Amino acid sequence: MKKGATTYPGRIMVKLCPDAFTYLTRHISLILVTGTNGKTSTCRLLEHILRTQGVRCISNRSGANLRFGVATTLLTHCNIFGRYKQQYAVLECDEGDFAKIADQFTCPNVTLVVTNLSHDQLDRYGDLQQVKNYILCGIECLPQAVLCLNADCPETASLAPLVSNKVVSYGIRTDVDNDDLLSDLLQPSCILSLESQGALTLQTPDVAIPCPHKITNPPVYSLYNSLAVATVLHQLGHSQWIPSCFSTEFYNPGRFEVIRVDDTSYTLILVKNPAGFRQALQCLPADPTDIDFVFAINDRISDGQDVSWLWDCDFSVLNHVDEHTTLFFTGRRYSHMAVRLKYAGLDPERFVLEPDIPTLFTRLQRPNRHIYLFATYSSMLEIRSHLETLTPLKKFWDQ
Numbered sequence: 156m157k158k159g160a161t162t163y164p165g166r167i168m169v170k171l172c173p174d175a176f177t178y179l180t181r182h183i184s185l186i187l188v189t190g191t192n193g194k195t196s197t198c199r200l201l202e203h204i205l206r207t208q209g210v211r212c213i214s215n216r217s218g219a220n221l222r223f224g225v226a227t228t229l230l231t232h233c234n235i236f237g238r239y240k241q242q243y244a245v246l247e248c249d250e251g252d253f254a255k256i257a258d259q260f261t262c263p264n265v266t267l268v269v270t271n272l273s274h275d276q277l278d279r280y281g282d283l284q285q286v287k288n289y290i291l292c293g294i295e296c297l298p299q300a301v302l303c304l305n306a307d308c309p310e311t312a313s314l315a316p317l318v319s320n321k322v323v324s325y326g327i328r329t330d331v332d333n334d335d336l337l338s339d340l341l342q343p344s345c346i347l348s349l350e351s352q353g354a355l356t357l358q359t360p361d362v363a364i365p366c367p368h369k370i371t372n373p374p375v376y377s378l379y380n381s382l383a384v385a386t387v388l389h390q391l392g393h394s395q396w397i398p399s400c401f402s403t404e405f406y407n408p409g410r411f412e413v414i415r416v417d418d419t420s421y422t423l424i425l426v427k428n429p430a431g432f433r434q435a436l437q438c439l440p441a442d443p444t445d446i447d448f449v450f451a452i453n454d455r456i457s458d459g460q461d462v463s464w465l466w467d468c469d470f471s472v473l474n475h476v477d478e479h480t481t482l483f484f485t486g487r488r489y490s491h492m493a494v495r496l497k498y499a500g501l502d503p504e505r506f507v508l509e510p511d512i513p514t515l516f517t518r519l520q521r522p523n524r525h526i527y528l529f530a531t532y533s534s535m536l537e538i539r540s541h542l543e544t545l546t547p548l549k550k551f552w553d554q
Contacts, residue, residue: 175229175259176259176260177260177261179229180229180260180262181237183239183241183242183243183262183264184242184243184262184266184391185262185265186201186245186246186266186387187246187248187256187265187267187268188246188247188268188383189249189253189267189290190250190268190269190271191270191273191286191430191431192270192430193270193271193376194220194247195218195407197270197380197384198214198215198245198246200380200381200400201387201388202216202245204388204396204400205245207399208393210243211241212244212245213228213232213239213243213244214228214244214245215227215228215247220247220252221252222252222255225256226259228246248293250275250286250290251289252289253289253293254289254292254296256293257292258293258296263299265297266300266301266303266387266391267297267301267303268303269290269304270305270308270380270383271310271430272287272311273308273430274428275427275428275459276427276428276458276459287310287313291318294314294318299320300320301321301322301390302315302320302322303383303386303390304323304341305324305325306324306342306343307327307343312324312340322341323345323389324342324343324344324345325345325386326343326345326347327349327375327379327382328346328348329349345358345359345382345385345389346358347378347385355367355368355378357382357385359389359394361394362394365398366398366400366402375434376434378401381400381401408549409423409535409536410425411423411424414542414546415546418522418524419522420524422527422528423528423539424528425535426530426531427459427532429464429469432465432529435529436472437472439472445523446476446524447481447482447483447519447521447524448473448476448480448526448528449484449515449528449529450483450486450489450493450496450530451484451512451528451529451530451531451534452488452489452531453487453488453531453532454487455487455532457532459531462491466495468495474499474500482501482505483515483518483519484506484509485509485512485515486530486531486534489508489510512538512541516541516542516545
């Protein structure tokens, strides 16, 4: 099903029956996830663990996270009497639309996760305070909800004293001081201890849980997604499943998804704001050789038409890449991105401007190279769609 089709039934339902949300959520427990970054990954990991453990759940996996998309998800999974076979609805909610979504729910069993809050698309969300206001308005509509807040994000932690809801929080503590991971605004109730030897232990209010993991040096943002899921599971009374949050190698389509075509390996990385771009660049190999980069920047509605956020990103890490690395630029705003990297100090002699994606991939196919593709949302879909023609690959909406 294409994304455009995932909102139409919900649009009709909300227009004809404004109380439809209330009716449809009478007999199902809601897990809502909102925030700037990590919403999709958190939802998919949580859904994956619940399904693996035999718990039935529904989710708006297509990425339709606005009010009409959420309505469509609820509508398409119930029977004609508005009842579900599933126990949970795991719903990703756009932070800008969250107040409108939350205003529709009156069900008693709601868990709300706020992953983090940072500057995002200015043309859609305005400033950061406005986004916080949207979320606070949504929380006011859900006085019965349990809030799971990221205590290490100052903007998210600052929500706690402003609400009357029950709050559980999570954070990471290391045996090496790191101010980037700490906030003094909220003491986390679920603490992930990250030791220098790589061991992970989750300290909940009840018990310490060793958490084995398969990924060597997992990126911090990935740990936060897993930690958010672990906190939800603890809150729901499923602490026995927490170790699987960290031991599951789980990749979302377009989120550090590795795709191999013949002798060329592609890593597809969604970027949409300065914080996410910074985290993505921090995950590059320490000694990057035999790699090339693609920057695919669009300015469609789903990407945000204002791309000035690129000037708030720190690209200094790219100054240390191998001198044989080529930087390719594509998408509707390819020239804008090229100018941005020129001002970041990179040599324009290494730039290749190619707006046509099929032609771009013809030029990319070099033996034994690893290509990192940083793409905004619509560019990511276009690139992945082209990769589906080059190698057997599940379609994005079928993942």
